[in-house]
Amino acid sequence: MAKTFHLDIISTDRIFYEGECEHLVITAIDGLLGILPGHEALVTALPPGELKYMVGGKWRYAAISEGFIQVMPEFAVILADSCELPEEIDIKRAEEARQRAEEKLRQKQSIVEYYHTQAALNRAMNRLKISKKHFE
Ligand code: ATP
Numbered sequence: 001m002a003k004t005f006h007l008d009i010i011s012t013d014r015i016f017y018e019g020e021c022e023h024l025v026i027t028a029i030d031g032l033l034g035i036l037p038g039h040e041a042l043v044t045a046l047p048p049g050e051l052k053y054m055v056g057g058k059w060r061y062a063a064i065s066e067g068f069i070q071v072m073p074e075f076a077v078i079l080a081d082s083c084e085l086p087e088e089i090d091i092k093r094a095e096e097a098r099q100r101a102e103e104k105l106r107q108k109q110s111i112v113e114y115y116h117t118q119a120a121l122n123r124a125m126n127r128l129k130i131s132k133k134h135f136e
Helices: 091-105 111-135
Strands: 005-011 014-021 023-028 031-035 042-046 049-055 058-064 067-072 075-080
Touching: 005 049, 005 058, 014 049, 014 058, 023 042, 049 111, 058 111, 091 111
Parallel strands: 005 075
Antiparallel strands: 005 014, 023 031, 023 049, 042 067, 049 058, 067 075
16 A cells, blocks of 8 residues: 555645645544545545645644545545645734624624625634644
């Protein structure tokens, strides 16, 4: 069995990672997913969360917003709206986004607006949580 599999992490504005990976752990909509080489094929949706992937024996971490993952025995592809390293997260911006979303949620909104605002709040909370976890 191969020791690595190919991993692509692609966000709307960049190729975040493209290369070999030994282990990937990501939160999918139905729970935590651990991927090793030779994993069975699957496609699932990803909520905002943290992902970690091991390269050369070291874990690397990232915050992702909503997306999808496709897993095959030899590779995995993650497509996400956005993806940031913990050190790339602008805490002030995320805090402002959180406050904006919370303020909007206190106001009357259409159901579509409500879902957009809730999603923005989830993205902001995720960024704050991951940045706090790695830098406090
Ligand atoms: P905002 O309202 O602050 O723009 P957002 O959640 O709507 O936040 P996204 O649409 O998820 O932003 O992302 C747009 C781009 O901005 C992406 O490249 C994303 O990586 C980046 N980005 C958004 N918020 C932050 C942040 N707090 N720190 C660093 N990069 C961010």
